[in-house]
């Protein structure tokens with residue numbers, strides 16, 4: 084038995100005397116190997132020789148003989164198949180050891196993966212999220228305000244927004260591909276759509292959630308319509324908008340990874356998809372962990388910004 | 400003609416089911432400048448509706464409001480309002496809240512500052528000028544609301560249960576504050592309350608309203624507000640006259656409530 088990637092030389096053994104000589108066999112970890120026991124013998128399988136017992140136990144085709152650390156089976160052709168026991172270990176291709184993942188992290192953060200460094204992959208995914216979210220907010224917030232302030236806008240856009248909101252952005256990928264391809268434009272459109280409805284609903288809620296007494300108070304303090312908008316409605320809606328932004332950023336992050344799984348030249352999703360095709364499980368695991376950390380980091384960052392910028396949230 | 404004139408106001412609300420509620424019917428009332436009026440009445444008799452009409456938030460179905468002879472057509476800074484709670488701006492600190500009115504008129508923050516700080520001294524919040532609204536207690540918040548209203552120098556101050564959410568002790572202190580401010584500033588004040596005691600203490604004139612439709616049931620002229628300025632309100636409450644009036648009004652409102660209940664029972 085030897086580990087993966089280790090070169091072994093077969094130990095010299097006494098071949099013994101008689102018609103069946105002793106054999107020696109090296110088996111790689113997690114693998115099995117056939118023992119052609121008659122290769123060095125005078126009596127061969129062609130000549131009618133057969134193995135009838137292993138370790139003193141009778142052996143027939145279909146039933147293994149347990150020989151301690153390994154199982155031995157008889158093949159249809161009469162050779163022996165040697166299967167070492169794996170215990171509870173798992174092959175690295177399913178779950179690599181933590182130190183392998185760690186080493187791989189060091190490797191691809193310096194020498195990169197598929198033409199881009201790790202930081203570039205992650206950075207590019209983040210960049211797409213920021214652009215998509217920014218555009219979504221740029222359109223979504225005014226749309227939400229308009230819906231909150233004007234019945235006409237609400238009448239027209241409410242059904243659209245309410246319908247689009249529960250549609251998972253991933254379900255839009257095929258349509259976006261048809262419209263714009265899956266290049267940067269397609270991805271940006273997808274993220275824009277992912278953020279748009281969330282931001283529109285959040286800002287509409289922020290506007291229509293203003294206490295009427297606040298608006299009345301401002302009016303009787305002499306504020307004009309525009310001043311009420313500027314000093315009451317907008318600040319009052321900020322906490323809701325921040326909550327929306329936090330949700331939207333999270334959704335965008337998930338969406339960008341999924342979109343990159345479909346096709347991309349760089350990005351976190353592309354990295355794990357390509358690694359998966361080459362069975363580089365350590366990179367896949369590494370990618371998943373990093374994606375999780377970044378998603379969590381985005382959330383923490385938004386919470387922090389919320390505490391700093393809208394400290395009055397939830398204390399009206 | 401100076402003062403506030405409520406002329407023949409009627410108000411009915413359309414209901415979604417096609418019917419309508421008559422919240423006020425033929426309410427007429429004249430207040431001289433500087434008068435302090437408290438309004439009492441069972442729940443749903445149209446007190447808030449009346450105040451909202453005076454403030455200009457609602458347009459009455461019939462009648463009109465005149466202030467110094469000019470017809471009221473909408474909300475304006477000459478009629479300030481103090482709400483029960485939740486009408487302060489949490490995104491501004493105490494000083495910015497109080498300075499809101501002057502700022503809306505284009506007065507620079509620096510110029511308004513002296514007045515704002517003086518008002519905060521008057522309401523006893525000199526040590527809380529930079530604090531956020533949510534860091535204040537309910538009583539302090541109401542003092543901010545009062546100062547914010549005064550910073551605009553309105554002719555009329557309208558208050559809808561301004562002390563309703565406060566504990567008994569804070570409430571008593573605030574009642575003294577309102578009385579003193581009234582005497583010092585000479586503002587016309589209309590104060591809605593659910594507490595008969597408060598109405599007696601804070602009303603030169605006391606209006607009892609009756610429901611369905613909302614209308615003026617009875618009016619009193621009372622000496623307690625004048626007596627209460629610079630005096631211990633608890634002493635005022637020991638007046639024989641005060642106790643008699645309180646019993647009389649409690650009985651009156653009690654009977655109205657009974658009647659409403661009885662009617663709903665018959666209707667049900």
Ligand SMILES: Nc1ncnc2c1ncn2[C@@H]1O[C@H](COP(=O)(O)OP(=O)(O)OP(=O)(O)O)[C@@H](O)[C@H]1O
Pocket residue numbers: 412413414420421422440441442443444445446447448449613
């Ligand atoms: N916007 C509205 N739409 C329909 N009905 C209304 C509206 N506002 C008030 N009403 C009705 O008008 C009547 C008077 O209401 P109002 O709020 O003025 O009473 P109130 O005397 O202030 O009561 P409370 O003491 O409970 O505050 C009530 O029957 C109420 O249901």
Ligand SMILES: [Mg+2]
Pocket residue numbers: 446447448559
């Ligand atoms: Mg009311």
